[in-house]
Structures are given as structure tokens and as C-alpha cells.
Amino acid sequence: MNALQLSYQLARRFRKSQHHSGFMGFMAKSSSLGIILGVAVLILALSVVNGFQQQLVERLLALVPHVEYVAADTPIDNWQAKRKQLAEQDAVASAAPFVAANAMAQYRGELAAAQLRGIVPEFESQVSIADEFIDGKPLAQLAGNELIIGQQLAKQLAVNIGDDITLLMSDVTNKSKGLSAPIRIQGRVVAMLNSHGPLDKQLIYLPMSRLQSAFSMADHQVTGLRVTLHDVFAAQTQAMAIGRTLSDYVYVNSWIRTQGSLYADIQMVRTIVYLSVFLIIAVASFNIVSSLFMEVKEKQSAIAILRTMGASDFVIMHAFLLQGVVSALFAIIVGIVIGVLLAMNITELFAWWSAFIGENKLAGVYFIDFLPSQIHWQDIVAIAVIALVITVLASIYPAWQASKVDPAKVLGN
Structure with a gap:
């Protein structure tokens, strides 16, 4: 039997003897439980953060412009x-x-601020997935005096599909210093936008020709051009380069400016989750130090006998090191299984809990009303590797102390 096999056999014997020692067994189980909970919670938390980021891209950033080029002084000509x-x-x-x-929407004495978006349905459908969140007439069929209004805005005005509302706008084409009467246009609500996001509170879609006519603009003039990118996270770097191809003087806006704080919050939460839960894993791992130190103290006689029988420092040290590593591996595997199962079912569990308490904590707060989850296997591998490394580092010192037990001092007492 070589040294590694002997170390493995000794580690098995020592581990079995832990179960017969009440306090030692409790210490070993508590440290393993801490690692299990830490790994499971970290996988669950990161999966939820990944889910929010995925929904940010698939929902909010599929509705809001990735990049906009807005006319500074005069409208953009020859937009086609x-x-x-x-x-x-x-x-x-x-x-x-x-x-x-910008406008004020009016209905039966109620007023609310609104952002009007005059669009060409054919092209807007290519840059937005608004149709997936519209209840009523689809975006592609918008025509004439028809309007699509955000659901929260409609609720504020007490408007229903089929109602006619008035939109009041300032005359931006009036260059004189005097005040002018607001421009009024009428529109019939034919659908509502329900994206569970900020757009629902202020956005109104209408055919672009209505606003061109209201502002005395030619058919070939617009106030801006909207661009959807292949890589949404490259908006900040690519926006200026793409905009240089335009001959007009325009302001450049990207989603990083309008919605970037939400993305930054998601990344900050990811960092906090990593730090806090890894600290939990570290504390649980260092509990292994305590249990191994106590076991070394308890088994000093056995260690001394092994040393007198010719067991090397390598054998003794690796026997205790293997104990810590095996305990950690078992805890990490169990934690991964629990974490993955929770992450796969957290959406349904959150829905059940919301139904149980009769309230959805996410409704009206974020751009979604459910708890998303997306498992990244690279996160799981990183968690397992880091937890194992922390455990090995925590086990080295007590294992080294076990290899330094002096048989003469122990057996001589």
C-alpha cells in the first residue's frame, strides 16, 4: 500500500469515528451545513440576478431605443x-x-403628462417588440387617428379602449418670443401597452404623419432616427461611430444614459451577492479548521502510535487534509443540487408565495412582475472551485499540526 492509499484509508477511519463522537460529529455536520447553504444560496442569488439581466435585455431593452439620433435645431431631412x-x-x-x-393627455377633465411617439409601424416593428405587450390592435395596423397608450397612463386618465382623448402640445415650430395657443389633436385609443415598465406610465404611440402634420413638417422630415444594435451592451462605444455617418447635427442618446442605472444596479447586486455569500462559505469552511483541530487533539494518541509504526509526516498530513476535502466536496455537491433545484423552480415558488400572501412585491416596482431565473453553468463551476479552494486552504494548517505531533511527548504522559 503506497502513501496516498494509506492516507485515504486513515481519512476514512477518522471520518467514521467522527460519527461516534457527539460533539465532534456536530461540529463536522455544522461546517458542512454552512457550506451547503452558502453554495445553494449563491447559486440561487446569481441565477436570479442573471434572470433580471436577461429580462432587461429581452423586455426593457427590446422596447426602449438602443441608440437615438435626435435633431438638435432643425428636423432631419430625407429620413428614408x-x-x-x-x-x-x-x-x-x-x-x-x-x-x-411632449404633451398633456386630456380625458374628461383629467390631465396627465405623456410622451408622444410618432412612428411608421412598418419600421417600428423591426426595432421594437412592443406588439408582444400590446392588448388590442397590433402596432403594425396603427393608422389614421388611432393611439396606443401605456396602461398606467390609461389608468391615470380612466381611459378604456375605444375612448377618444385630446393631446395638447406646444408649437415647437413657433420661433417668435410670444406665447402661442397649444396644438390640439384628437385620437382614439385602440390598444394599451402593458410592459410592466416605466414606458407604461407615459408613452403614447400614434402614426408619424399625425405629428408631422401637426408641426407643419414635410413628409421627408423627422425629429429623430432610432437604431437597434446586434450587441446591446456596446451601445455606448458604437453610438458615436455610427452617428458620424449622418450629415445632420444631432444629439446622440443611448440606453446606457436612460436605463443604465438599472443595469448598474443589477451588476452591483451581483457583486454584493458574491462578496456576502462567499464570506458565508469562508466562515463555514473555517469551521472545518475548528473541527480538525479538535480531532487532532482527540486523536493525538492514535497519531503518535502511527508515527512510531513508521507513518510519515506526508501520510498523517494528507489523512487529515483529505478529511477536510472530502467533507467539503460532499457539501459542495449537495449545495449545488439544492441551489440548482431552487433556481429552476424559483419563478413558480415566487408566484405561489405571492398568491399565498395576496400581494406581488414586484408589481409596479420593476419592469417585470415575476421573479426570473437563468442558470449559468460557468457560475456553478466558479462557485464549486472557489469553495473547494477555500476549504483546502482552511484544512492545511490543522493537517500540518497533526503531522507535527511528537510521539514521545504524547505516549510518555
Whole structure:
């Protein structure tokens, strides 16, 4: 039997003897339980953070513009050719024109601030997935005096599908210093946008021709061009490079400016989760130090006898080191299984809990009303490796102390 096999056999014997020692067994189980909980909670927390990031991309960033080029002083002319020019850029997935305006929406004496978005449905459908969140007439069929209004805005105005509302806008084409009467246009609500996000509180879609006519703009003029990118997270770096292809003087806006704080919050939560839960794993791992030190103290006689029988420092040290590693491996595997099972079912568990308490804590707070989850296997591998490394480092010192037991001092007493 070689040294490694002997170390393994000794580790098995020592581990079995732990179960017969009440306090030692309790210490070993508590340290393993701490690692199990730490690994499971970290996998669950990271999966939820990954889920929020995925939903940010698939929901919110599929609705809000990735990049916008907004006219500074005068409208953008010949938008058809410039839209095509932008769409042909390698980094661009699609592009669409728009006319934007701030307005007050009025219905039966109720007033609410709104952001008007004059669109060409054919092109808007290429840059937005708004149709997936619209109840009523689809975006592609929007025409005439029809409006699609955010659900929260409709609720504020007490508007239902089929109602006619008035939109009040300032005359932005009036260059004189005097005050002018607001521009009024009528529209019929044919659908509602229900994306569970900030857009529901203020956005109104209407055909672009309505706003062009209201502001006395030509058919070839718009206030901005919207671009959807292949890589949404490259918006900040690519926005300026793409915008340089336009000859107009424009302001450049990206989702990083408008929604970037939400993405930054998600990344901050990810960092906090990593730090806090790894501290839990570290504390649980160092509990192994305590249990191994106590076991070394308890088994000093056995260690001394083994030393007198010719067991080397290598054999003794690796026997105790293997004990810590095996305990950690078992705890890590169990923690991974529990964490993955929880992450796979957390959406249903949250829905059940919300139904049980009669309240959804996410409704109206975030851009989704459910708890998302997405498992990244690279996260699981990283968690397992780091937890194992921490445990091995925590086990080295007590194992080294076991190899330094002096048989003469122990057996001589």
C-alpha cells in the first residue's frame, strides 16, 4: 500500500469515528451545513440576478431605443435614405424614424403628462417588440387617428379602449418670443401597452404623419432616427461611430444614459451577492479548521502510535487534509443540487408565495412582475472551485499540526 492509499484509508477511519463522537460529529455536520447553504444560496442569488439581466435585455431593452439620433435645431431631412444608411452599418440590426413630442393627455377633465411617439409601424416593428405587450390592435395596423397608450397612463386618465382623448402640445415650430395657443389633436385609443415598465406610465404611440402634420413638417422630415444594435451592451462605444455617418447635427442618446442605472444596479447586486455569500462559505469552511483541530487533539494518541509504526509526516498530513476535502466536496455537491433545484423552480415558488400572501412585491416596482431565473453553468463551476479552494486552504494548517505531533511527548504522559 503506497502513501496516498494509506492516507485515504486513515481519512476514512477518522471520518467514521467522527460519527461516534457527539460533539465532534456536530461540529463536522455544522461546517458542512454552512457550506451547503452558502453554495445553494449563491447559486440561487446569481441565477436570479442573471434572470433580471436577461429580462432587461429581452423586455426593457427590446422596447426602449438602443441608440437615438435626435435633431438638435432643425428636423432631419430625407429620413428614408438616412434610415437605410444607418441600417446598412455592420453593428446595426435595424433602424426606424420617429417624431417625438411632449404633451398633456386630456380625458374628461383629467390631465396627465405623456410622451408622444410618432412612428411608421412598418419600421417600428423591426426595432421594437412592443406588439408582444400590446392588448388590442397590433402596432403594425396603427393608422389614421388611432393611439396606443401605456396602461398606467390609461389608468391615470380612466381611459378604456375605444375612448377618444385630446393631446395638447406646444408649437415647437413657433420661433417668435410670444406665447402661442397649444396644438390640439384628437385620437382614439385602440390598444394599451402593458410592459410592466416605466414606458407604461407615459408613452403614447400614434402614426408619424399625425405629428408631422401637426408641426407643419414635410413628409421627408423627422425629429429623430432610432437604431437597434446586434450587441446591446456596446451601445455606448458604437453610438458615436455610427452617428458620424449622418450629415445632420444631432444629439446622440443611448440606453446606457436612460436605463443604465438599472443595469448598474443589477451588476452591483451581483457583486454584493458574491462578496456576502462567499464570506458565508469562508466562515463555514473555517469551521472545518475548528473541527480538525479538535480531532487532532482527540486523536493525538492514535497519531503518535502511527508515527512510531513508521507513518510519515506526508501520510498523517494528507489523512487529515483529505478529511477536510472530502467533507467539503460532499457539501459542495449537495449545495449545488439544492441551489440548482431552487433556481429552476424559483419563478413558480415566487408566484405561489405571492398568491399565498395576496400581494406581488414586484408589481409596479420593476419592469417585470415575476421573479426570473437563468442558470449559468460557468457560475456553478466558479462557485464549486472557489469553495473547494477555500476549504483546502482552511484544512492545511490543522493537517500540518497533526503531522507535527511528537510521539514521545504524547505516549510518555
